[in-house]
Amino acid sequence: MRDGEPVTLRIITQGREERLAVVLVDQLEAFGIGAELRVLESGAFREAVDARDYDLALAIGSTMGDPSTVRERVFGMKRNNERFTGDGRLRALADAQARSLDPTERAELLHQFQEAYAEELPTIMLVNTVWAAAHGPRVTPFFFPDGVAVGIPVAVHKYTFLK
Numbered sequence: 001m002r003d004g005e006p007v008t009l010r011i012i013t014q015g016r017e018e019r020l021a022v023v024l025v026d027q028l029e030a031f032g033i034g035a036e037l038r039v040l041e042s043g044a045f046r047e048a049v050d051a052r053d054y055d056l057a058l059a060i061g062s063t064m065g066d067p068s069t070v071r072e073r074v075f076g077m078k079r080n081n082e083r084f085t086g087d088g089r090l091r092a093l094a095d096a097q098a099r100s101l102d103p104t105e106r107a108e109l110l111h112q113f114q115e116a117y118a119e120e121l122p123t124i125m126l127v128n129t130v131w132a133a134a135h136g137p138r139v140t141p142f143f144f145p146d147g148v149a150v151g152i153p154v155a156v157h158k159y160t161f162l163k
Contacts, residue, residue, distance in 0.1 A: 008034035013058035014045045021058045067098040067106065070113070074122065084122035 001007060009028065013021040018039045025035040040048060048054055071094040074082050084090070093116055097109035 006034055008036055009055040010036050010038070010053075011056045011058060012038045012040055012045060012048050012054040014042055015039055017058050017060060024056075024058060067100075070094055070110075071098055074117070082123045084120075086120065086122075090116045090120055090122075 011021060011025060021037055021039065025037050028035045038048075038054075045057075045059075049057055049059075071091075072078075072081060074084050074094060075091060077083055090113065093109055093113040097106050097113060100106040100109060
């Protein structure tokens with residue numbers, strides 16, 4: 001309720017995330033939060049994001065462990081970026097980890113970045129889909145130690161195919 005009136009969130013997504021968006025809407029409504037879902041084709045989705053014509057946008061993305069992608073995801077201006085403009089400390093940590101060539105130093109900077117991000121909270125992940133990786137005896141999935149890819153361990157990485 002806002003000012004005694006029921007709240008209805010305007011949620012947008014693209015077709016490939018529609019099933020996930022329906023689950024999100026159902027869960028929000030179970031908690032008494034109204035939700036209006038619009039499933040858009042990619043061009044209309046981009047326009048709605050650029051116009052900020054939504055309350056929640058459900059989009060899927062990953063940094064895949066690339067240090068410059070971490071910066072782009074948080075500070076970039078593309079439709080699927082967070083477009084965060086505040087907190088110089090957060091940007092300084094993102095820049096420092098992207099420049100670092102020492103894996104230990106970079107991991108420490110990313111841990112500091114994660115703490116600062118949690119304090120500032122430019123966006124919040126509401127749902128994370130379950131990922132599975134199939135492999136045979138010739139391929140062993142590689143995971144970044146301690147989830148260096150913004151804390152999310154992923155197996156889809158080129159190191160999987162190296163010895």
